[in-house]
Amino acid sequence: MNPTDTASTRGQRMGLLIGLGLAACVCLWLFSTILVPFVMAATLAYFLDPLATRMQRLGVRRMIGSLVLIVGVVTAVLFFVLLLYPLILAQIGILLSRLPTYITLMRGFADEMIARLQDALGPDFVDEKVRDLVGGQVGAMLSFAGSALRGVVGGGFALFNVLTLVVVTPVVAFYLLRDWPGITGRIDGWLPRRYAAVLRAQAREVDRILSAWLRGQALCCLVLALYYASALSAVGLDLGLIVGMSAGMLSFIPYVGTITGLILAVGLALAQFPTWTGVVLVLGVFAVGNVLEGYVIYPGFLGDRVELHAVWVIFALFAGGAAFGFLGVLLAVPAAAVIGVLCRFWLRRYLQSPLYLEMPRDGDGA
Numbered sequence: 486m487n488p489t490d491t492a493s494t495r496g497q498r499m500g501l502l503i504g505l506g507l508a509a510c511v512c513l514w515l516f517s518t519i520l521v522p523f524v525m526a527a528t529l530a531y532f533l534d535p536l537a538t539r540m541q542r543l544g545v546r547r548m549i550g551s552l553v554l555i556v557g558v559v560t561a562v563l564f565f566v567l568l569l570y571p572l573i574l575a576q577i578g579i580l581l582s583r584l585p586t587y588i589t590l591m592r593g594f595a596d597e598m599i600a601r602l603q604d605a606l607g608p609d610f611v612d613e614k615v616r617d618l619v620g621g622q623v624g625a626m627l628s629f630a631g632s633a634l635r636g637v638v639g640g641g642f643a644l645f646n647v648l649t650l651v652v653v654t655p656v657v658a659f660y661l662l663r664d665w666p667g668i669t670g671r672i673d674g675w676l677p678r679r680y681a682a683v684l685r686a687q688a689r690e691v692d693r694i695l696s697a698w699l700r701g702q703a704l705c706c707l708v709l710a711l712y713y714a715s716a717l718s719a720v721g722l723d724l725g726l727i728v729g730m731s732a733g734m735l736s737f738i739p740y741v742g743t744i745t746g747l748i749l750a751v752g753l754a755l756a757q758f759p760t761w762t763g764v765v766l767v768l769g770v771f772a773v774g775n776v777l778e779g780y781v782i783y784p785g786f787l788g789d790r791v792e793l794h795a796v797w798v799i800f801a802l803f804a805g806g807a808a809f810g811f812l813g814v815l816l817a818v819p820a821a822a823v824i825g826v827l828c829r830f831w832l833r834r835y836l837q838s839p840l841y842l843e844m845p846r847d848g849d850g851a
Contacts, residue, residue: 517812524815526657529558532699533658534665551662559655569726576727586756687826695822698793702737705782709733709742712774717750720766724753736778738802739795743778747771797821 513520533554540550661668676684710733717725732746747768754767801821805813835841 513809513812513816517809521812521815522654523657524812526654527661528699528815529555529654529658530661530665531696532703533558533662535696537662537665547666548663551659555655555659555662572726576724579723687830690826691822694793694826695819698818698822701783705778706734706736706742708782709736709774709778712777713746713770716770716774717767720770721758721763722750722753722767723757725750728753732774739798741799743771743775793818793821793825797825 533551536554537547537550540553541547545553673681673685710730713729713732714726715729717729719725722728728746728749731749732742734742735745736742750767750771751764754764758764798818798821801817802814805815805817805820807813809816
């Protein structure tokens with residue numbers, strides 16, 4: 486066979502890439518409602534693969550090591566849920582019982598602000614209809630939040646589907662973790678021979694960035710959640726456990742977790758504490774947490790290994806959520822890491838190409 490007969494054209498290569506991209510998008514769109522447990526299982530297997538590999542090097546069979554790790558993770562999660570579930574329910578009960586008080590306080594605050602605007606700008610600018618509208622909307626928003634919270638509590642874990650979380654995800658994660666070397670080896674065998682070395686190098690770069698972000702960010706979120714929950718509870722905030730855990734778990738979105746937790750905690754402190762001492766203590770908790778996050782926790786767990794800019798991560802999370810919902814949020818950071826590596830690769834190629842290096846000829850206009 487003539488070697489030129491097997492040479493691929495640029496059109497064929499572009500067609501393959503476009504076809505694979507379209508097939509992936511169509512699969513995500515068609516099966517987005519059932520892919521969440523499989524994506525979570527793949528994330529768990531990817532997270533645990535270094536530990537399973539280390540156990541295998543120590544002489545433990547891959548299947549046994551995978552089973553021990555998955556059972557350990559499930560046991561830890563169940564212990565965590567059983568330990569915190571009564572406390573969370575108790576705090577949610579406190580929130581629901583105090584919701585009418587919060588609505589009254591927010592309406593009074595809104596009326597006071599409107600009255601100040603009316604004194605400053607005149608009664609013609611701010612009339613009674615505006616005051617009634619603002620007060621009513623504040624109460625309606627808080628009432629809606631309370632109704633939504635009652636629905637979540639009443640539905641238990643209906644949002645996540647107990648069957649998929651408790652059964653499907655651990656089982657799929659076990660099989661993926663057990664067969665991870667074989668899966669990666671088979672994918673490596675499918676790479677086009679001409680570009681195999683380049684693709685392997687880019688895959689290693691993606692793995693370096695993604696593993697650093699995933700494992701480091703998970704540890705950071707856990708540490709911050711423990712700190713905020715314990716610190717806010719220690720200063721006497723009634724809903725400190727829920728607010729602190731929410732702030733810590735949302736910290737994988739840069740700045741969102743801290744800002745959201747600060748706003749909620751300060752608002753609850755203003756409604757709970759009769760003096761400004763409690764509010765100052767809450768502000769101090771978040772000030773210390775911000776210092777620990779920026780100078781101790783993130784440098785210790787992440788360092789400079791993650792080449793994902795905060796703005797890029799925020800955009801990827803929101804874009805993934807808008808496109809595919811919760812599944813898109815799960816896939817956002819891996820997709821952002823892949824796109825970032827490819828963009829840097831293409832930028833290096835461009836900076837080494839004649840298109841960039843070619844100097845202007847004599848007579849070319851500037």
